[in-house]
Amino acid sequence: MADRGPTIPREEAAVWAQDLTRTFGSFIAVDHITFAVAQGEVFGFLGANGAGKTTAIKMLTGLLAPSGGTAHTAGYDVAEQPDEVKRRIGYMSQRFALYDDLTVKENVRFYGGVYGLTDRQIAERMAAMLARLGFERMARERVGRLPLGWKQKLDFSVALLHEPEVVFLDEPTGGVDPVTRRQFWELIYAAAQGGTTVFVTTHYMDEAEYCDRVSIMVAGTIAALGTPAELKAQFAAASIDEVFLRLARPVEEAASS
Amino acid sequence: MSAFRSFVVKETRHILRDRQTLAVLLLMPVAMVLLFGYAIRTDVEDVRVLVVDAARDARSTDLTRALASTHALRLVGVVGGVPQVEPALRAGEADVALLLPSDFARRFARGTAEVLIVSDGANANYAATAESYVRTVVQQWAAQNGGGAPVVRTATRMRFNPTLASQNLFVPGLLAFVLTLVSALMTAISIAKEKETGTMEVLLVSPLRPLQIVVGKVAPYLGLAFVNALTALGVAFVVFGVPVRGSLTLLLVASLVYVLVSLALGVLISSRAPDQRTAMMAALLGLLLPTLALSGFIFPIASMPGWLQPVPNVVPATWYILVVRGIMLKGVGLAVLWKEIAVLCAMAVVLLAAGARSFNDRIE
Amino acid sequence: MRTILFIIRKETLQVLRDRIMLVQIFVPPVLQLLILAQAMTFEVKHTDLALVDLDRSPASERLVERFTASGRFEVAVWTPSGDVADEALLTREASAVLRIPEGFERDLRRGQPPAVQLVLNAEDGAAAGVRQAYAAQILAAFTQAEAAGPIGASMRAATDARPGVAIQTRTLYNPEGAYLAYMAIGLLASLVTLVGILLTSQNIAREKEIGTLEQLNVTPITKRQFIVGKLAPFWVLGLIELTVGLLVIRLVFGIPFAGPVALVYLGAGVYLFAALGLGLLISTAVQTQQQAQFLTFFVLVTFFFLGGIFTPVQSMPGWAQTVAEFNPIKHFAALLRAVLIKGGGFGDVVGGIGAMAAFAVVVLTLALLRYRKTAA
Numbered sequence: 001m002a003d004r005g006p007t008i009p010r011e012e013a014a015v016w017a018q019d020l021t022r023t024f025g026s027f028i029a030v031d032h033i034t035f036a037v038a039q040g041e042v043f044g045f046l047g048a049n050g051a052g053k054t055t056a057i058k059m060l061t062g063l064l065a066p067s068g069g070t071a072h073t074a075g076y077d078v079a080e081q082p083d084e085v086k087r088r089i090g091y092m093s094q095r096f097a098l099y100d101d102l103t104v105k106e107n108v109r110f111y112g113g114v115y116g117l118t119d120r121q122i123a124e125r126m127a128a129m130l131a132r133l134g135f136e137r138m139a140r141e142r143v144g145r146l147p148l149g150w151k152q153k154l155d156f157s158v159a160l161l162h163e164p165e166v167v168f169l170d171e172p173t174g175g176v177d178p179v180t181r182r183q184f185w186e187l188i189y190a191a192a193q194g195g196t197t198v199f200v201t202t203h204y205m206d207e208a209e210y211c212d213r214v215s216i217m218v219a220g221t222i223a224a225l226g227t228p229a230e231l232k233a234q235f236a237a238a239s240i241d242e243v244f245l246r247l248a249r250p251v252e253e254a255a256s257s
Numbered sequence: 258m259s260a261f262r263s264f265v266v267k268e269t270r271h272i273l274r275d276r277q278t279l280a281v282l283l284l285m286p287v288a289m290v291l292l293f294g295y296a297i298r299t300d301v302e303d304v305r306v307l308v309v310d311a312a313r314d315a316r317s318t319d320l321t322r323a324l325a326s327t328h329a330l331r332l333v334g335v336v337g338g339v340p341q342v343e344p345a346l347r348a349g350e351a352d353v354a355l356l357l358p359s360d361f362a363r364r365f366a367r368g369t370a371e372v373l374i375v376s377d378g379a380n381a382n383y384a385a386t387a388e389s390y391v392r393t394v395v396q397q398w399a400a401q402n403g404g405g406a407p408v409v410r411t412a413t414r415m416r417f418n419p420t421l422a423s424q425n426l427f428v429p430g431l432l433a434f435v436l437t438l439v440s441a442l443m444t445a446i447s448i449a450k451e452k453e454t455g456t457m458e459v460l461l462v463s464p465l466r467p468l469q470i471v472v473g474k475v476a477p478y479l480g481l482a483f484v485n486a487l488t489a490l491g492v493a494f495v496v497f498g499v500p501v502r503g504s505l506t507l508l509l510v511a512s513l514v515y516v517l518v519s520l521a522l523g524v525l526i527s528s529r530a531p532d533q534r535t536a537m538m539a540a541l542l543g544l545l546l547p548t549l550a551l552s553g554f555i556f557p558i559a560s561m562p563g564w565l566q567p568v569p570n571v572v573p574a575t576w577y578i579l580v581v582r583g584i585m586l587k588g589v590g591l592a593v594l595w596k597e598i599a600v601l602c603a604m605a606v607v608l609l610a611a612g613a614r615s616f617n618d619r620i621e
Numbered sequence: 622m623r624t625i626l627f628i629i630r631k632e633t634l635q636v637l638r639d640r641i642m643l644v645q646i647f648v649p650p651v652l653q654l655l656i657l658a659q660a661m662t663f664e665v666k667h668t669d670l671a672l673v674d675l676d677r678s679p680a681s682e683r684l685v686e687r688f689t690a691s692g693r694f695e696v697a698v699w700t701p702s703g704d705v706a707d708e709a710l711l712t713r714e715a716s717a718v719l720r721i722p723e724g725f726e727r728d729l730r731r732g733q734p735p736a737v738q739l740v741l742n743a744e745d746g747a748a749a750g751v752r753q754a755y756a757a758q759i760l761a762a763f764t765q766a767e768a769a770g771p772i773g774a775s776m777r778a779a780t781d782a783r784p785g786v787a788i789q790t791r792t793l794y795n796p797e798g799a800y801l802a803y804m805a806i807g808l809l810a811s812l813v814t815l816v817g818i819l820l821t822s823q824n825i826a827r828e829k830e831i832g833t834l835e836q837l838n839v840t841p842i843t844k845r846q847f848i849v850g851k852l853a854p855f856w857v858l859g860l861i862e863l864t865v866g867l868l869v870i871r872l873v874f875g876i877p878f879a880g881p882v883a884l885v886y887l888g889a890g891v892y893l894f895a896a897l898g899l900g901l902l903i904s905t906a907v908q909t910q911q912q913a914q915f916l917t918f919f920v921l922v923t924f925f926f927l928g929g930i931f932t933p934v935q936s937m938p939g940w941a942q943t944v945a946e947f948n949p950i951k952h953f954a955a956l957l958r959a960v961l962i963k964g965g966g967f968g969d970v971v972g973g974i975g976a977m978a979a980f981a982v983v984v985l986t987l988a989l990l991r992y993r994k995t996a997a
Contacts (some may be wrong), residue, residue, distance in 0.1 A: 061839050064996045091839040095832030100636045113627025114840045281915050347963045375791045380960045382663045391756045550657045557748035559664045582744045
């Protein structure tokens with residue numbers, strides 16, 4: 001067990017976890033997960049609600065202390081040096097993180113400042129970002145007045161503002177219409193092409209097909225890991241959706257009996 | 258009806274789940290009764306006296322000793338010079354100073370002794386009372402030593418609360434305060450929260466009628482408020498021996514009416530407030546502060562300036578406090594208190610109607 | 622340092638945008654000062670008296686005259702029957718009964734102290750105590766006046782006593798016995814506290830509830846930067862609040878300030894660290910705004926009542942006075958009253974400032990230790 005490490009060496013991985021575990025009392029939310037994400041990869045982190053995805057992300061971003069195992073993000077141990085980790089990552093949580101009562105510009109300036117960007121860097125990156133999103137006219141609008149899809153795109157762009165090595169996206173497309181989802185994934189690809197590692201959770205199985213590799217979490221463990229094609233071949237399934245159902249069903253049946 | 262029952266069950270669960278708030282709600286009355294009972298006093302005791310004795314003779318020393326041995330006074334120092342008086346009063350080291358002239362004994366023998374009492378008037382009542390304590394000691398001492406003024410003995414009797422025990426005075430007000438807090442504030446916030454999170458819409462499209470929603474919302478708080486009233490009364494009775502001289506039943510009935518008034522006010526506020534914070538502010542300013550400051554709870558209504566004196570009449574707590582004091586301290590019943598209770602009932606009817614109507618208008 | 626400035630800028634923008642909060646900060650305080658400061662008084666202006674004068678002599682009339690001439694007492698019920706007077710007390714027709722015994726004047730002349738009876742409705746205990754003090758003053762003045770007149774002479778002839786001690790009194794700082802200044806300043810202390818603690822605890826609880834706090838926790842902001850950046854705008858708001866309150870007291874109530882106002886700001890500056898620190902500490906213990914409000918409310922009520930804002934600290938039992946020494950609001954209210962009413966200087970308040978600073982250090986340290994960027 002102990003010698004079974006992630007397939008990618010720690011020094012080269014953007015995210016690297018071995019036997020990462022988190023318990024809440026007697027409940028094991030994340031149970032000895034071991035995996036690694038290569039730099040520049042778009043990594044899909046799938047699982048049913050309650051499978052432990054968010055808990056795992058919180059540990060990988062240094063928000064939650066692990067109960068056991070080790071994890072390195074952007075080259076730093078999340079338990080030992082959470083502040084070094086935080087400097088190098090971006091994070092978009094399930095809950096919308098921008099301030100509704102501040103304008104687009106004010107939000108961008110605030111987060112830029114928090115990550116230690118200079119005024120010039122903030123101005124340049126903000127201009128580029130607004131142009132890319134086509135938001136120039138909205139710059140002075142309060143964020144609370146924007147439609148949900150716009151907010152999500154803005155939230156994502158703010159998470160990338162300080163050019164992090166890894167960006168964690170927790171269900172970024174929840175509640176968004178198909179067209180916006182499509183646009184959102186274009187943004188994700190653009191980020192990955194720029195060299196940023198993207199770590200994304202979703203429960204839209206069609207989105208999994210867009211990822212370089214996916215892992216499927218079931219009841220706190222990683223039940224499958226590979227490229228979408230590999231997983232479909234391994235489970236003789238036509239889609240990731242089918243793979244998912246096969247993995248999830250035995251657990252649900254066990255739970256209900 | 259079963260829809261209604263399940264709704265009340267859900268509301269009760271909400272309250273029971275939030276352990277922290279529940280703990281605050283259940284402990285607050287107990288803590289406040291203990292706090293008021295033990296620590297909050299308006300009586301003047303332990304007055305700190307500074308004596309400026311320019312004479313230092315047998316008479317002045319004797320008078321100083323008389324001051325020091327008086328129960329309500331505490332001698333903080335005897336100094337020789339007048340310049341020390343003001344700094345001591347200003348820094349709050351003494352409350353009152355007694356200045357004895359040089360040659361005090363000889364002047365006293367001749368009947369021409371003059372003494373000066375200087376008090377710190379920042380807190381006016383305290384100053385007046387402290388001054389009268391010192392004055393009484395000086396007069397009595399003078400009379401005992403053969404210097405006479407026509408003395409009028411005053412026998413003072415405090416009817417209904419002979420020892421002026423603070424607990425007896427504060428418990429009725431506290432009851433009003435706690436009931437307002439739990440019934441009005443909690444209901445207002447709880448309904449506003451449901452509006453803010455959008456669950457109110459879900460309830461409104463359910464088969465429940467708006468009136469049932471309101472009743473279902475307030476019913477658990479009615480129970481909670483009653484538990485609070487009983488704990489507060491229980492602690493007051495067991496720990497401090499606060500009496501209930503009149504009918505306990507009448508007291509509980511009046512409390513129920515008052516709780517209904519508060520709940521109706523809570524519904525009124527929440528049906529108009531867009532979110533929790535506004536509801537909280539409105540309840541705090543519109544209900545809790547008046548209950549605290551404009552109901553005769555701490556500050557006598559008789560003390561308020563003329564233009565302000567009619568205001569307590571529209572504060573429900575004023576009437577409730579009169580009823581509670583009447584029952585607990587005076588032991589009177591409906592024969593004397595019918596007017597106050599009638600006012601409370603009228604307020605309950607009007608506010609419940611207004612609350613239900615406002616809820617219908619605003620929410621639907 | 623630069624990061625702190627970004628946080629301060631963001632907080633300031635949010636405060637300025639938040640209408641509810643701005644209303645919360647400025648409207649209630651002014652209203653409270655204007656209305657409550659005048660309601661919060663123990664001075665009893667009017668007392669309905671039931672008079673039972675069984676002597677009906679010139680002396681008893683002079684005594685009654687002194688009661689009514691004081692302007693504080695008015696004879697509402699005039700009866701020779703003690704029962705009727707008692708009934709008046711029960712129905713609140715009168716709040717006090719003055720009973721002058723038969724032979725009042727005769728006893729005075731003979732030097733046998735007559736016993737006047739004063740019965741007060743202690744249902745409202747605070748007022749009863751005050752009425753008693755007023756009656757005592759009136760009786761003392763009556764005695765002194767009678768001593769100088771024919772009654773005093775005949776009494777001294779009867780008992781061969783010397784004239785007694787002439788007592789003069791002087792009240793410093795507030796000779797009119799007004800409560801307005803005392804209470805308005807106490808209220809001001811409580812308002813600055815309310816704004817400091819409630820806004821801080823509510824603000825952070827709100828960020829927790831919305832989820833933006835989690836976002837801040839994945840940024841490299843340090844705990845110290847976060848705390849300083851969060852508290853700085855509220856510190857300034859607290860001082861603005863103080864200024865508004867002082868203006869109301871000075872301009873609307875026309876109460877002059879006896880001491881240096883700069884000293885008040887120095888004290889408030891230190892005190893606000895304590896108040897804001899307490900708000901921060903509360904916010905680390907709660908998850909929702911509702912919980913923050915309740916906990917704050919509970920803490921505030923306790924601090925106010927044990928800090929002598931409404932009732933004098935000197936009236937409390939010994940242990941409660943000791944507890945009050947650890948209550949920063951007690952020191953702040955004492956400082957405001959010492960400087961503004963009594964004209965105290967730095968030397969008079971330096972001890973209080975030290976106590977507030979010590980409290981601030983303790984709560985801020987506790988808050989710093991309790992606030993976690995990484996959940997355990």
